[in-house]
Amino acid sequence: MQFHPQWxxxxxxxxxxxxxxxxxxxxxxxxxxxxxxxxxxxxKLQVKVGDTVKFVNEDPFAHNVFSLSDxxxxxxxxxxxxxxxxxxxxxxxxxxxxxAVHPDMRMVIEVGx
Amino acid sequence: MNWMRPWALxxxxxxxxxxxxxxxxxxxxxxxxxRQWLLPDLPPHPDDNAPTTxxxxxxxxxxxxxxxxxxxxxxxxxxxSPLYGWSDGLGTAKGFRSKVLGRASPTIxxxxxxxxxxxxxxxxxxxxxxxxxxxxxxxxxxxxxxxFAWLAVNPSYRAAFAAAYPGEAIDKTTTSKxxxxxxxxxxxxxxxxxxxxxxxxxxxxxxxxNGFRLFSDPNKGNCAGCHQAPNFTDNGFHNVGLASYGQENxxxxxxxxxxxxxxxxxxxxxxxxxxxxxxxxxxxxxAKTLLDVVAHYNRGGEVRTNLSTSVKPLSLSKxxxxxxxxxxxxxxxxxxxxxxxxLPAN
Numbered sequence: 001m002q003f004h005p006q007w008x009x010x011x012x013x014x015x016x017x018x019x020x021x022x023x024x025x026x027x028x029x030x031x032x033x034x035x036x037x038x039x040x041x042x043x044k045l046q047v048k049v050g051d052t053v054k055f056v057n058e059d060p061f062a063h064n065v066f067s068l069s070d071x072x073x074x075x076x077x078x079x080x081x082x083x084x085x086x087x088x089x090x091x092x093x094x095x096x097x098x099x100a101v102h103p104d105m106r107m108v109i110e111v112g113x
Numbered sequence: 114m115n116w117m118r119p120w121a122l123x124x125x126x127x128x129x130x131x132x133x134x135x136x137x138x139x140x141x142x143x144x145x146x147x148r149q150w151l152l153p154d155l156p157p158h159p160d161d162n163a164p165t166t167x168x169x170x171x172x173x174x175x176x177x178x179x180x181x182x183x184x185x186x187x188x189x190x191x192x193x194s195p196l197y198g199w200s201d202g203l204g205t206a207k208g209f210r211s212k213v214l215g216r217a218s219p220t221i222x223x224x225x226x227x228x229x230x231x232x233x234x235x236x237x238x239x240x241x242x243x244x245x246x247x248x249x250x251x252x253x254x255x256x257x258x259x260x261f262a263w264l265a266v267n268p269s270y271r272a273a274f275a276a277a278y279p280g281e282a283i284d285k286t287t288t289s290k291x292x293x294x295x296x297x298x299x300x301x302x303x304x305x306x307x308x309x310x311x312x313x314x315x316x317x318x319x320x321x322x323n324g325f326r327l328f329s330d331p332n333k334g335n336c337a338g339c340h341q342a343p344n345f346t347d348n349g350f351h352n353v354g355l356a357s358y359g360q361e362n363x364x365x366x367x368x369x370x371x372x373x374x375x376x377x378x379x380x381x382x383x384x385x386x387x388x389x390x391x392x393x394x395x396x397x398x399x400a401k402t403l404l405d406v407v408a409h410y411n412r413g414g415e416v417r418t419n420l421s422t423s424v425k426p427l428s429l430s431k432x433x434x435x436x437x438x439x440x441x442x443x444x445x446x447x448x449x450x451x452x453x454x455x456l457p458a459n
Binding site: 038060061062064066068075077078079080100101102103104 | 331351376
């Protein structure tokens with residue numbers, strides 16, 4: 001039986017990745033925010049890398065959630081009353097979140113290590 | 114003698130001073146919740162531009178003065194005329210040398226209450242917006258250095274600026290502040306709807322009240338989902354499925370300012386106050402009448418690409434559509450005498 005060092009390396013990377021994922025998943029928290037009255041329920045949120053933030057639309061009209069920040073650029077699209085979308089914050093930094101439909105709706109997520 | 118009964122009843126009601134028409138047209142009164150639609154008496158203003166008579170009068174002069182354009186023939190009032198509900202009555206605006214522009218001139222009625230300005234929201238405040246048309250080569254195409262040099266040597270303007278903004282330069286900042294101060298005085302808040310909200314039950318007809326209920330009902334017109342209280346706008350951006358968005362290289366609207374996919378073809382929700390005075394409608398002027406607008410929404414839009422999730426087929430009957438139009442016609446504040454400014458001589 002031959003030993004192939006390249007497969008060992010790949011295996012090590014997979015094991016490390018699974019370990020990282022598990023540790024993130026184990027520690028990660030889910031933060032739930034409401035969109036109500038054309039405002040996010042909090043203006044500022046502190047989270048850790050790996051945490052998720054769930055946005056729930058409690059208004060009787062559509063909202064969107066997006067960010068063009070360097071720390072996390074995303075567009076969760078638009079969704080109506082009762083709908084929700086989740087984003088995982090995977091890098092430290094400041095994430096400025098807006099509703100594309102209603103530009104007065106803004107909040108900031110500080111992602112710490 | 115059954116045939117006599119209606120006649121006898123009419124005679125009886127008539128003798129009581131109560132006509133059959135009034136019996137039919139007995140509008141419901143406004144509720145406490147309806148009063149969320151009452152506008153504040155005055156719009157908010159920035160701390161450094163509180164309205165004063167001198168500022169408003171200077172702004173009115175600047176607003177109506179065509180010498181603020183390169184060929185001295187276009188003023189702000191050219192596209193935002195009090196004769197046309199502070200718009201221009203055109204499908205889309207005409208600018209420098211009558212060049213046809215891509216979007217309709219939005220009314221400035223109640224623009225002081227808006228938290229974001231222009232169809233694509235590229236300016237936050239009236240102060241930020243005011244110089245835009247002067248600087249645009251498609252619109253007033255003005256050389257601003259030449260403009261401020263002329264304003265500074267004109268005795269009347271020099272005095273008006275000194276009274277409005279003592280100790281400050283005659284420049285973009287003070288010019289835009291003055292125009293914004295004037296624009297904030299263009300207010301519609303005494304329509305039949307406003308009077309109905311304030312307790313005058315008969316200020317609107319029963320049909321108009323019914324139209325308001327249909328307008329507000331999320332399961333009927335759902336118009337208030339975007340045209341929200343109190344200024345009939347959510348200050349938001351929506352792709353409402355206009356046919357023009359299906360054309361090649363369509364106007365992408367807000368997406369050009371905020372590159373988020375849901376904003377492709379999205380434009381700001383306009384106020385509906387005085388809307389009966391500002392036909393045609395939509396940012397592309399594609400609807401000739403308010404009934405055309407309501408019919409468009411009743412169909413759920415024309416082009417479904419990137420359509421707002423708020424726009425869906427409505428199943429309104431023709432009578433219901435007419436009632437909503439009738440309600441929107443009750444949003445017009447009766448015209449008041451308007452005094453034009455006395456412009457300085459050349």
